[in-house]
Amino acid sequence: MITRFLLRMRFFTVCLPGGGLYVPAQTVDMRQFFLYMDSDTTYPELVATVAPVLLQGELNPFSASRVAESAFNFEPDLQQLDEGLSVLNLYNGPTGVFKDFGIAFLAAVMEELLKNSSPAMVLSATRGDTGVSIANAFNNREGITSVLLYPSGHIRGLESASFVPKGGNIIPIQVKGTFDDCQRLIMATINDLPFAERYGVTSANAINPGRLLPQTFYYLYAFIKIKKQLHGDLVFSVPSGNFGNLIAGLYAWKFGMPVNGFIAAMNANDAFGDYIQGEKFIPRPLINTNSPALDVSIPSNYERLASFYEEAPAVMRNMVYPAAIDDETTLKTMEQAWKKYNIILDPHSAVAFAAAEQLRNSRDFDGHIHTVVLATAHPAKEAALVTKATGQTVEIPRRLRMLQKKVDPIAIIDPQLDALEGAIASCL
Numbered sequence: 001m002i003t004r005f006l007l008r009m010r011f012f013t014v015c016l017p018g019g020g021l022y023v024p025a026q027t028v029d030m031r032q033f034f035l036y037m038d039s040d041t042t043y044p045e046l047v048a049t050v051a052p053v054l055l056q057g058e059l060n061p062f063s064a065s066r067v068a069e070s071a072f073n074f075e076p077d078l079q080q081l082d083e084g085l086s087v088l089n090l091y092n093g094p095t096g097v098f099k100d101f102g103i104a105f106l107a108a109v110m111e112e113l114l115k116n117s118s119p120a121m122v123l124s125a126t127r128g129d130t131g132v133s134i135a136n137a138f139n140n141r142e143g144i145t146s147v148l149l150y151p152s153g154h155i156r157g158l159e160s161a162s163f164v165p166k167g168g169n170i171i172p173i174q175v176k177g178t179f180d181d182c183q184r185l186i187m188a189t190i191n192d193l194p195f196a197e198r199y200g201v202t203s204a205n206a207i208n209p210g211r212l213l214p215q216t217f218y219y220l221y222a223f224i225k226i227k228k229q230l231h232g233d234l235v236f237s238v239p240s241g242n243f244g245n246l247i248a249g250l251y252a253w254k255f256g257m258p259v260n261g262f263i264a265a266m267n268a269n270d271a272f273g274d275y276i277q278g279e280k281f282i283p284r285p286l287i288n289t290n291s292p293a294l295d296v297s298i299p300s301n302y303e304r305l306a307s308f309y310e311e312a313p314a315v316m317r318n319m320v321y322p323a324a325i326d327d328e329t330t331l332k333t334m335e336q337a338w339k340k341y342n343i344i345l346d347p348h349s350a351v352a353f354a355a356a357e358q359l360r361n362s363r364d365f366d367g368h369i370h371t372v373v374l375a376t377a378h379p380a381k382e383a384a385l386v387t388k389a390t391g392q393t394v395e396i397p398r399r400l401r402m403l404q405k406k407v408d409p410i411a412i413i414d415p416q417l418d419a420l421e422g423a424i425a426s427c428l
């Protein structure tokens with residue numbers, strides 16, 4: 001089903017040798033589609049225009065605007081701070097994290113593309129909010145069942161009314177084991193062809209191109225909002241862990257977005273910076289920091305990034321600048337951003353903000369470079385840390401408070417394939 005789904009999207013069908021990661025098979029020039037757009041263009045309008053170009057021949061303009069409308073009742077928000085600095089707030093989605101943008105689009109586009117064909121089942125594993133975001137994005141999507149596996153412990157933020165026995169389409173299953181057991185079970189289910197074919201099994205993990213490509217849309221959106229104010233270089237600063245977000249930016253550039261560089265903003269886990277600077281990538285042990293989504297030792301998009309470097313190493317050296325920001329600087333940056341600009345940053349966004357400030361101070365800054373900092377999480381996600389750094393209390397929006405509520409699974413299973421398949425089958 002994965003291949004069937006991906007084959008439908010011809011765009012995604014090149015598989016890297018050994019890596020198994022899909023990258024766009026052809027380069028699309030989208031300039032003619034977005035260069036005439038300006039700050040009046042809404043996010044759904046942009047998505048409806050650009051998505052059919054990306055999914056060539058698969059999504060007609062009418063379907064695309066249905067998908068855009070049904071995916072996005074939230075928008076990126078570009079906030080210009082001064083002549084050389086903006087923040088692109090990407091945390092207004094249902095779980096307060098930028099990943100909502102990719103997930104929401106994937107759910108909506110799958111529903112649209114699967115219309116009039118056999119039903120599908122999306123499997124995901126989670127130990128935190130992302131899986132919940134996936135399950136919720138597929139909630140009420142016609143023809144799709146969403147199975148969520150999580151390791152021993154509690155899951156939060158789902159409504160039991162949306163579970164299969166109650167007439168919904170979500171099946172949360174607790175696995176007596178680890179997160180890795182959950183992922184292994186998903187792979188085993190996908191490889192069990194009779195079962196996978198019968199239920200149309202696919203997965204929605206972070207390296208799924210159906211989640212990655214829609215992340216290019218908000219880069220284009222930031223560009224059309226800021227382009228009239230640009231007098232020189234445009235740079236994006238991206239808090240990077242598994243490097244999906246940065247890769248999406250690079251795709252936007254490949255598709256024709258005029259941009260001069262990307263800052264790969266990392267925390268103390270910055271071994272990948274060596275690779276970006278042309279050295280060999282030697283992973284280092286993980287360090288726990290106050291920006292945990294960036295605590296990654298081997299980025300899962302490594303092969304995708306490597307394919308850019310193999311194609312044009314010299315170009316890439318001038319395109320991506322690595323930066324490493326320690327915890328102390330992160331907190332200091334949160335404080336300074338509040339004092340200077342009256343904005344509240346979460347620690348991940350602060351890493352990117354600090355890296356942007358470093359770049360602007362390191363060059364002979366003359367106002368001719370504009371940096372857009374990607375703010376990837378709502379400050380309320382790390383409310384205590386925000387208060388510590390800024391002295392401000394953050395109000396937790398209702399949708400994020402909902403995510404605190406514990407729910408019970410539909411089944412608790414041993415980490416075995418037959419147990420999983422039995423639990424799924426007994427619900428349907």
Ligand SMILES: *Cc1c(COP(=O)(O)O)cnc(C)c1O
Nearest residue numbers: 240241242243244245293376377
């Ligand atoms: C996932 C995440 C990141 C890192 O994004 P990658 O695509 O993995 O590089 C940054 N910030 C937050 C808040 C995240 O949840």
